[in-house]
Every structure is written in C-alpha cells, then in structure tokens.
Amino acid sequence: MTTDTIISIRNLYKVFGKDPAKAMRLIHQGMSKDELLEKTGHVIGLNNVSLDMERHRIQVVMGLSGSGKSTLIRHINRLIVPTAGQILVDGEDVLQLNPVALRALRRFKISMVFQKFSLFPHRSVFENVGYGLETQGATKSKIKETSMRWINRVGLAGFENHYPGQLSGGMQQRVGLARALATDADILLMDEAFSALDPLIRTEMQDVLLDLQNELQKTIVFITHDLDEALRIGDNIAILRDGEIIQSDDPQNILLKPADAYIADFMKDINRARVLRVRAIMKPLEPLDEGPVVKGTTTIEEALQIFAETSGDKLIITDRQGNRIGRLTVEDMIRGMRRPTAEEIHA
Amino acid sequence: MKITKPSYIVAIAFALGVLGSTAAQAACGKVTIAEMNWASAQAAARVDAFILKHGYGCASETVPGDTMPTAVSMTEKGRPDIAPELWLNNIKEPIDKAIKEKRLVIVGDVLQNADKNAGEGWWVPRYMLEKTPELTTIEGVKKHASLFKDPEDPGKGRLLGCPAGWACQISTQNLYDAFAMKDAGFNLVDPGSGAALAGAIAKAYNRGEGILTYYWAPTSLLSKLDMVRVDMGPHDKNAFEKCIGIADCANPKPNSFPVSEIKTVVATKFANTNPAPMEYLKSRVWTPEAFGAVLTYMEKEQANGQAAAVWFLKNHEKTWSEWVPANIAAKVKAAL
Amino acid sequence: MMWSNTFPQIAESTLRTLSRAIDKGYLTFSREYGAAIEAFFEPLLYFLIGFERVLLGSPWWVIIGTIGLISYAASRSWKLVLGVVLALCLIGVFGMWENTMRTMAMILVCTLLSILIGIPIGIFMSRSGRGQKIILPILDVMQTMPSFVYLIPVVMLLGIGRVPGLIAVVIYAIPPVIRLTNLGIRLVEKDALEAAEAFGASRLQKLLKVQLPLALPTIMAGINQTIMMALAMVVIASMIGVRGLGQPVLQAVTNQYFALGLFNGTAVVVLAIIFDRVTQRFGLRLQKHREGAR
Numbered sequence: 001m002t003t004d005t006i007i008s009i010r011n012l013y014k015v016f017g018k019d020p021a022k023a024m025r026l027i028h029q030g031m032s033k034d035e036l037l038e039k040t041g042h043v044i045g046l047n048n049v050s051l052d053m054e055r056h057r058i059q060v061v062m063g064l065s066g067s068g069k070s071t072l073i074r075h076i077n078r079l080i081v082p083t084a085g086q087i088l089v090d091g092e093d094v095l096q097l098n099p100v101a102l103r104a105l106r107r108f109k110i111s112m113v114f115q116k117f118s119l120f121p122h123r124s125v126f127e128n129v130g131y132g133l134e135t136q137g138a139t140k141s142k143i144k145e146t147s148m149r150w151i152n153r154v155g156l157a158g159f160e161n162h163y164p165g166q167l168s169g170g171m172q173q174r175v176g177l178a179r180a181l182a183t184d185a186d187i188l189l190m191d192e193a194f195s196a197l198d199p200l201i202r203t204e205m206q207d208v209l210l211d212l213q214n215e216l217q218k219t220i221v222f223i224t225h226d227l228d229e230a231l232r233i234g235d236n237i238a239i240l241r242d243g244e245i246i247q248s249d250d251p252q253n254i255l256l257k258p259a260d261a262y263i264a265d266f267m268k269d270i271n272r273a274r275v276l277r278v279r280a281i282m283k284p285l286e287p288l289d290e291g292p293v294v295k296g297t298t299t300i301e302e303a304l305q306i307f308a309e310t311s312g313d314k315l316i317i318t319d320r321q322g323n324r325i326g327r328l329t330v331e332d333m334i335r336g337m338r339r340p341t342a343e344e345i346h347a
Numbered sequence: 348m349k350i351t352k353p354s355y356i357v358a359i360a361f362a363l364g365v366l367g368s369t370a371a372q373a374a375c376g377k378v379t380i381a382e383m384n385w386a387s388a389q390a391a392a393r394v395d396a397f398i399l400k401h402g403y404g405c406a407s408e409t410v411p412g413d414t415m416p417t418a419v420s421m422t423e424k425g426r427p428d429i430a431p432e433l434w435l436n437n438i439k440e441p442i443d444k445a446i447k448e449k450r451l452v453i454v455g456d457v458l459q460n461a462d463k464n465a466g467e468g469w470w471v472p473r474y475m476l477e478k479t480p481e482l483t484t485i486e487g488v489k490k491h492a493s494l495f496k497d498p499e500d501p502g503k504g505r506l507l508g509c510p511a512g513w514a515c516q517i518s519t520q521n522l523y524d525a526f527a528m529k530d531a532g533f534n535l536v537d538p539g540s541g542a543a544l545a546g547a548i549a550k551a552y553n554r555g556e557g558i559l560t561y562y563w564a565p566t567s568l569l570s571k572l573d574m575v576r577v578d579m580g581p582h583d584k585n586a587f588e589k590c591i592g593i594a595d596c597a598n599p600k601p602n603s604f605p606v607s608e609i610k611t612v613v614a615t616k617f618a619n620t621n622p623a624p625m626e627y628l629k630s631r632v633w634t635p636e637a638f639g640a641v642l643t644y645m646e647k648e649q650a651n652g653q654a655a656a657v658w659f660l661k662n663h664e665k666t667w668s669e670w671v672p673a674n675i676a677a678k679v680k681a682a683l
Numbered sequence: 684m685m686w687s688n689t690f691p692q693i694a695e696s697t698l699r700t701l702s703r704a705i706d707k708g709y710l711t712f713s714r715e716y717g718a719a720i721e722a723f724f725e726p727l728l729y730f731l732i733g734f735e736r737v738l739l740g741s742p743w744w745v746i747i748g749t750i751g752l753i754s755y756a757a758s759r760s761w762k763l764v765l766g767v768v769l770a771l772c773l774i775g776v777f778g779m780w781e782n783t784m785r786t787m788a789m790i791l792v793c794t795l796l797s798i799l800i801g802i803p804i805g806i807f808m809s810r811s812g813r814g815q816k817i818i819l820p821i822l823d824v825m826q827t828m829p830s831f832v833y834l835i836p837v838v839m840l841l842g843i844g845r846v847p848g849l850i851a852v853v854i855y856a857i858p859p860v861i862r863l864t865n866l867g868i869r870l871v872e873k874d875a876l877e878a879a880e881a882f883g884a885s886r887l888q889k890l891l892k893v894q895l896p897l898a899l900p901t902i903m904a905g906i907n908q909t910i911m912m913a914l915a916m917v918v919i920a921s922m923i924g925v926r927g928l929g930q931p932v933l934q935a936v937t938n939q940y941f942a943l944g945l946f947n948g949t950a951v952v953v954l955a956i957i958f959d960r961v962t963q964r965f966g967l968r969l970q971k972h973r974e975g976a977r
Contacts, residue, residue: 077881079877079880079881102883103883103884103885104883105883106880106881106882106883107882107883108883110881111882112878112881112882114874114877114878116874117874118874118875118877118878119875119878120875120878120879120893120897121872121875121897122896122897131878131879131882132882132883134888134892135882135883135884135885135888136883179882183882189881413937415937415938415939416937416939419939498728498842498844499728499732499844499845500732510922510933510937511930511933511934511937511938512933512934512936512937512938513937536843536924537924537926537930538843538923538924539843539921539922539923539924539925539930539933540922540923540933542831542834542835542838543834543835543838543843543922543923543924546835546838546839546843546923547838547842547843547924549839550713550717550838550839550840550841550842551842553710553713553714553717553839554714554717554718647703648699648703649699649702649703649706650699654695
C-alpha cells in the first residue's frame with residue numbers, strides 16, 4: 001500500500017446464510033464454494049477480495065449480475081458488514097469505527113450515488129441536494145448557497161422546487177449526483193449510477209462525470225456491468241466474477257493481456273481501435289525515424305485517421321511533455337488490434 | 348272425479364286423526380320462558396324450564412328478557428309464553444290493559460310474602476350509619492350531600508339511579524324531583540346498564556366510600572353487601588300509580604316505593620292450551636329461604652342460572668316436589 | 684359412548700374454584716391499588732370535564748365557526764366546510780346539540796390520547812421484530828375481546844363515568860393507529876432509507892426526516908380509523924354511564940323508542956362522516972405536498 005492508496009480492501013469475505021461465522025471456519029479449512037452451498041446452504045458473496053484503490057482516480061469495479069460488485073461497494077461505507085477481512089479508508093479500519101465516527105465518515109468523507117437514484121420523494125430537488133449538508137449540521141445559509149451552486153453545476157438550474165416525481169430519469173440522477181457532490185467528500189461511491197438511464201443520456205452523464213473529475217479530482221469507485229462504460233471512464237478496472245477479482249489493471253493491459261479466456265471473451269466485441277492508445281502498442285524508437293508526431297494517449301482509431309490523411313508509413317509517439325518515446329507503423333497498429341490467441345492468454 | 352263417498356270419509360278421518368294426535372302432542376309443545384338478566388330471575392326461569400321439560404314433556408327453552416321489553420312482547424306478540432318473575436309495580440298500567448284485553452294472565456306470586464321480603468328502594472351502606480345515624484331517613488340524607496360525593500362533579504352529591512329501559516328509571520326520576528334532591532345538591536346519575544350499576548355499588552362499598560343508590564331485593568348484591576333502605580315515608584298507592592310510575596307526571600309528590608308485586612305472568616294463548624303446566628305454575632311459590640339459598644349459592648359458586656337451577660333441584664327436593672304431582676316429580680328426579 | 688358427544692372438560696367444581704380464585708385476586712388488587720390508580724387518572728378526568736365544559740358553555744355559533752375554520756384549514760374545500768356547517772346546524776335543530784358536544788369532547792380526548800400513546804408504540808414496533816411479535820397479539824385481543832369483559836373490572840376499579848369510558852374507548856380504538864404506524868414505517872422505500880444511512884443520518888434524523896414523513900399517509904389512515912372506532916364505541920361507553928349521544932341510543936334500544944334511536948344514531952354517523960372527511964382531506968393534502976403534482 002503506497003501513500004497514494006486511499007482505500008485498501010484486504011481479504012474481504014462476505015458469506016450469506018444463517019451462521020456465517022461457522023461457514024467462515026469451513027472456508028478457512030479449505031471448503032470450496034460449491035461444497036459450502038451444498039452442505040450448509042450458505043452462499044459466498046465475496047471470496048477473499050483484496051484491492052487497493054488510488055487517490056484521485058476513477059476505480060471501476062466491473063462484473064455481471066451476481067458477481068458481488070454492489071455488495072463490495074457497500075462495504076466501503078459499511079452499509080454492509082463483512083464476515084471477515086479489513087477495509088481501510090485513509091489508513092483507518094472502517095470496521096472498528098464506533099457509531100459516532102462511522103457517521104462522521106459517512107457525512108464528511110464518503111458520498112454515494114445510487115442506481116435507482118434513491119432520492120427522497122417527499123423533498124424538493126433543493127431539499128434533496130441539501131440533505132448531506134443537513135446531516136453535516138451546516139448552517140442554513142451554507143446549505144442554500146452550496147445546494148444552489150451544485151444544482152447549477154449539474155445543469156438543473158430552474159428545477160430547484162420540483163419534486164423527484166416530476167423529473168425524468170436523467171434529471172433525477174443529476175440530482176443524485178449533485179447531492180453527493182454537495183458534501184465535498186473526498187470519496188465518491190457510484191453504484192451502477194448510469195445503468196438505469198437510456199444510452200444517449202448515459203453517454204451525456206459520463207461526459208458530465210469526466211468533466212467534473214477533471215476539476216475536482218475526487219477518488220471515485222464506480223460499479224458497472226457495461227464494458228464500454230468501464231473502458232471509457234476507468235483509470236483502473238477490477239473485474240469481479242463469482243465474488244472473486246479475476247484481474248485488476250488499467251484498461252489497456254486488460255485488453256492486451258486478459259487474465260483468462262473468460263475475460264478475453266468479454267472483450268471480444270470491443271472496438272479495440274477506439275480504446276487502445278498508441279502508447280500501449282508502440283515499438284522502440286529507431287534512429288532516423290521521421291513522421292507525424294502524435295501523443296502517446298492518442299487512440300489507434302485517431303492514429304489511423306492521421307495515417308490516412310498524410311503520406312508516410314510511420315508515426316512518432318511522444319509523451320505528455322513532448323519527448324519522443326516510440327514509433328508506430330500501420331502494420332504495428334493492425335497487429336496491435338488483433339485479439340490475443342489462447343496461448344497468449346494463458347501466458 | 349271418481350272419488351267415492353267412502354274415500355271422503357277415510358280422508359277426513361285420517362286428517363282428524365293426524366290433527367288429533369298433533370293436538371294431543373301440542374298439549375305441551377314449544378314453550379318459551381323469559382329469563383331476565385338478574386340472578387333470581389335467571390334461577391327461577393331455569394328451574395321452570397327444567398321441570399316443564401323433563402316433568403311435563405314440553406320443549407322448553409329460555410329467551411333473554413327485561414321487564415319492559417318482555418311485557419310489551421308478550422302483550423303484542425304473545426311471546427314469550429311465560430315470564431316467571433315479572434315486577435309489576437312499574438308497568439301496572441300496560442299490564443292491567445293487557446289483562447283487560449285478555450292478552451295476559453297473571454298466574455300468581457313468585458315469592459311467598461313478597462310484601463315483607465322484597466322491595467325496591469334507595470339504599471346506603473350500613474357503615475355510613477355508624478358515623479351519621481340520621482341517614483336512615485330521606486331528610487337526613489338530603490342534609491348530607493357532601494357525604495355522597497359525585498366523582499365526576501366535585502361539590503355535588505350523587506344518587507345512583509336506574510339504567511335506561513328499566514321501569515324504575517321513571518319512578519326514581521319522579522321521586523328525585525318530588526323530594527327536590529337537585530336543590531339539596533344531588534345529581535341523578537344514569538349508570539348505563541345493570542352490570543355497571545352493580546359494579547359501581549360494589550366498587551364504592553369495597554372502598555368504604557359513601558354511596559346513595561337505587562336497588563332492589565332479593566338480589567345477590569344485597570345479600571353480599573350490608574346496606575340499609577332509606578325511609579322515604581308512607582306509601583301512597585294511588586299517587587304512585589297515577590303519577591310516580593308514569594313518565595311525564597307533571598307534579599310528583601314525595602312518596603315511597605310500593606310493596607313489590609312480583610308475579611308470574613303468562614300469555615293467554617299458552618294459558619288456554621296447557622292446563623297441566625298452568626297447575627304447576629300456580630303452585631310454584633318460592634319461600635324466602637329457598638330463594639335466599641339459591642342466591643347465596645350463585646354468589647358463592649359464581650354459578651349461572653342453569654347451574655343454580657340444577658343445584659337447587661338436586662339439593663332441595665323437599666321444596667320443589669311440593670309444586671308438582673308425584674309422577675311428575677319422579678320424572679324430574681330421574682332426569683337429574 | 685358418552686364422551687364422544689360431550690367434550691371432556693375439567694370438573695365443574697375445579698372451574699368454580701378457579702373462577703373464585705381469580706375474582707378474589709382481582710378484588711384484593713382493586714382494594715389495594717384502586718385508590719392510587721384513581722388518583723393517577725384524576726388529572727385526565729379534570730381535563731375531560733374541563734374540555735366538555737368549554738364545548739358546552741361556548742355559544743353554538745362560536746363552535747360551528749371554529750369547526751368550520753378547522754375543516755377549511757385541513758381540507759381547503761368550501762364544499763366540505765359547507766357540508767360540515769350544515770350538518771352541525773341540523774344536529775342542533777333536532778335538539779341533539781348538548782349530547783353531540785359531550786360525545787365530541789370525549790372522542791377528541793380519546794383520539795388525542797390514542798395518537799400520543801399509539802404512535803410511539805408503532806414506532807417501537809417497527810424497529811423491533813420481537814416487539815412486533817409480542818404486541819400484535821395484544822392488539823388482536825384489544826380489538827376482539829368483548830368490551831364488557833374488561834369494562835366490568837374497570838368499573839369495579841374506577842367506578843362509572845368518564846375515565847372508565849375513556850379507557851374502554853381507547854382500548855378499542857388504539858390498535859389501528861399502532862398497526863398502521865408500524866406498517867407505514869416498515870413499508871418506507873428501502874432506497875430512501877439506504878440513502879439517508881449512506882449520508883450519515885443518525886437514528887433520530889432518519890426517523891424524523893425520512894421515515895415519519897414518508898409513512899405519514901399510512902399513519903393518517905390509522906388515525907382516521909382510530910377516530911371511527913372511537914365513535915363506534917360511543918354506545919358501549921354509555922353502558923357505563925358516559926353521557927353523550929350513546930345514552931339516548933341505549934335508551935331507545937331498551938325502551939324500544941325507534942325514532943329516538945334513529946335521530947341520535949344518525950347524529951353519530953354525521954359526526955363520524957365529518958371527522959372522516961376532514962382527516963382524509965388533510966391526509967391527502969400532506970401527500971400532495973411531498974409528491975408534487977402526480
């Protein structure tokens with residue numbers, strides 16, 4: 001755990017059933033998941049999950065339904081209590097906090113946005129956004145000023161006095177987002193926050209989020225089952241299956257070096273050209289290399305565009321500061337877009 | 348039609364035979380007996396029901412009743428057939444009218460020497476007399492309204508009256524006015540129901556509180572609690588019947604409660620069609636000792652009317668066997 | 684065979700000994716604690732008497748005006764206010780004003796008491812599964828046990844009059860508000876509750892700001908039911924000497940005066956309708972507020 005790690009999940013287990021403690025003992029003795037279910041009727045929701053999340057980054061936790069991702073995120077603010085394991089937030093063990101400290105954690109350090117919006121139907125937009133500030137005990141004037149600021153920031157100016165029942169899905173989630181941001185917490189938990197929205201709105205909201213993140217630099221834990229979404233906004237993606245983390249890596253590496261056939265299969269339909277950056281597949285620079293200069297963060301698709309518009313057969317890749325760090329030919333690019341073979345997966 | 352004369356005769360004879368036999372059976376068919384909701388009436392009704400059923404072969408059953416409603420029902424509808432214990436004083440006029448119209452028949456007394464042993468009145472607990480002996484008369488009572496504090500109206504005294512539906516509500520109201528109880532500082536309170544009345548009296552007595560209340564003997568309550576009847580002066584029969592017992596009497600004058608007329612009354616139809624049971628009812632007169640014994644039994648053993656009746660029939664054979672001819676007595680005894 | 688027809692039961696004598704023991708026990712209890720319990724209820728009694736005196740002593744147009752204003756404030760419907768005023772005037776015209784005022788005083792105090800006691804119990808039940816398991820059967824008993832069974836012991840303890848009447852009415856009328864408060868809180872959307880928790884709300888904050896406001900429509904339905912059931916007890920209460928509309932109805936039943944029973948019974952119905960409409964409208968208005976235009 002480096003000083004950049006803000007959330008550290010260690011050996012987390014969550015067992016569902018009548019006597020989880022007993023089940024834990026059996027698990028420690030080596031019983032498998034299927035055997036446990038058959039013999040005791042207990043289900044392992046999270047199986048020895050360990051994950052470190054970096055400050056100021058968007059950490060995506062991805063998986064299909066039933067993989068345990070919603071359960072996992074709720075451990076961070078202790079809405080769910082684990083059967084075994086540790087959760088450290090900024091060095092503090094969340095599970096050891098007394099009720100007062102836990103409330104303080106939830107009021108000041110962590111905010112949450114929910115898949116089904118979870119707004120308070122009996123309160124107006126203004127009152128919903130101000131809720132976190134209310135529990136913090138802020139003064140009325142501060143609540144008013146902060147709430148209005150965020151309502152404007154998420155683009156809901158003019159709707160302060162409307163009730164959630166009068167708003168569309170996209171607008172409701174903006175309220176949810178504003179409510180979470182108003183508390184100025186460092187950590188933002190987003191549980192499938194955009195999954196209930198239609199695709200166009202979803203893309204719009206992703207833009208809003210990325211925009212805000214540029215400015216605010218929060219630590220965001222983002223749950224989703226949508227691969228495109230994960231690849232679009234994630235700085236790091238952790239893939240969950242059946243309660244276990246299969247792979248945790250940045251998006252490029254997951255595409256290039258999937259941990260197993262399951263993940264490779266997942267990535268099958270991705271437009272790799274749109275996701276992969278040239279930096280991931282570039283070759284070392286050779287002397288006398290000449291050609292159009294592109295940044296390492298350029299996507300292959302964009303690079304192909306440049307190739308099509310210029311003559312020449314290679315691109316020069318630079319880092320953010322402009323230093324030349326590699327080269328890329330069309331052939332390299334085509335090979336880079338190829339999906340990995342079975343042998344490469346198991347390597 | 349080819350119906351020949353002989354068939355006519357056969358048909359008619361058959362019909363007569365059927366009618367005759369049913370008539371013979373109807374000599375004692377279904378008999379309804381009113382069972383009022385106070386202890387003595389319950390026991391009396393059940394004893395009658397038992398004897399009529401097992402001794403005389405009637406299909407007897409008891410139905411709930413109350414003085415006023417039962418009297419009206421018997422007069423208008425001829426149902427129930429028998430009211431074993433009807434207190435006539437407060438319904439004198441309607442009963443007299445019914446008898447004149449030949450709808451009802453008074454069979455006879457229920458209680459021996461009723462004039463000495465039974466009666467309504469206003470009662471106070473005996474323990475109050477130890478401190479204030481003059482409470483034995485109505486004048487004495489009027490001077491001490493503060494001793495009979497009304498819990499719902501501090502500063503006033505309380506006369507606990509009769510619930511609605513009881514004929515005594517009328518007489519008590521009129522006597523309350525006649526004795527100018529209101530000016531003496533008394534409220535007349537309607538307890539709501541017979542059970543509430545008994546409960547309120549019991550509560551006050553058990554706490555040693557002061558209470559002035561209407562009640563009547565013989566009852567299990569008065570056999571349990573030691574209370575004294577307040578002397579309200581001589582009884583003017585004429586004034587009582589013409590005024591005190593009537594609802595809208597204009598100017599009631601002081602009076603006291605009459606000697607109680609407690610009679611067995613039957614509907615005329617029943618009287619005319621059941622000679623044997625009528626004989627029984629005529630000879631069935633309770634002695635105060637027997638009545639007292641039954642009431643004490645009911646009080647001590649928490650018995651209901653049915654249980655008390657059975658107990659009485661089992662343990663006081665000498666008494667009731669005098670009411671019925673020997674063969675009937677044997678049948679009743681066998682059924683016990 | 685004998686026992687195949689009659690149910691095998693404990694011997695009569697045993698039953699009677701048991702009954703006597705229970706009675707004696709109660710008598711001892713009543714003698715020991717009766718005075719103390721009466722003293723405990725005295726402030727309530729004086730409040731009841733005082734409230735009744737106010738209603739009886741005020742001029743009738745003041746009372747009708749006040750009720751009209753309250754109905755308007757609660758419902759904002761001129762039609763309802765007109766109906767209420769008209770109904771009350773008719774009651775007065777038919778000579779039932781005093782009794783109606785008495786009954787209204789009684790019912791209002793009973794309802795107030797039921798709400799003050801019932802809602803906290805309902806809140807407690809909603810939190811505690813075990814509490815619910817214990818209290819629900821008690822509520823069932825309170826609603827179905829024939830009133831006279833507990834009325835007479837109460838009369839023996841406290842005499843006849845307003846306080847035993849109030850106890851009888853509250854016992855019968857309080858279960859709806861308890862049940863529906865419990866139900867309303869339990870049925871609050873889990874999502875809203877989770878959000879409140881995630882933002883660090885304390886238990887009190889959750890209760891006051893999220894659970895109670897969202898449960899309010901159901902709680903209002905409970906209060907509405909409680910008022911109806913209190914009015915239904917009016918006649919039973921008159922059986923232990925409580926004055927008001929119940930008394931003439933009881934008189935009518937026992938004396939067979941049909942018209943008297945009809946008039947007073949109708950007055951009870953009218954009162955019930957007034958209370959029902961006003962509280963329902965009030966409940967609806969509360970909902971409108973929170974859900975916006977639906």
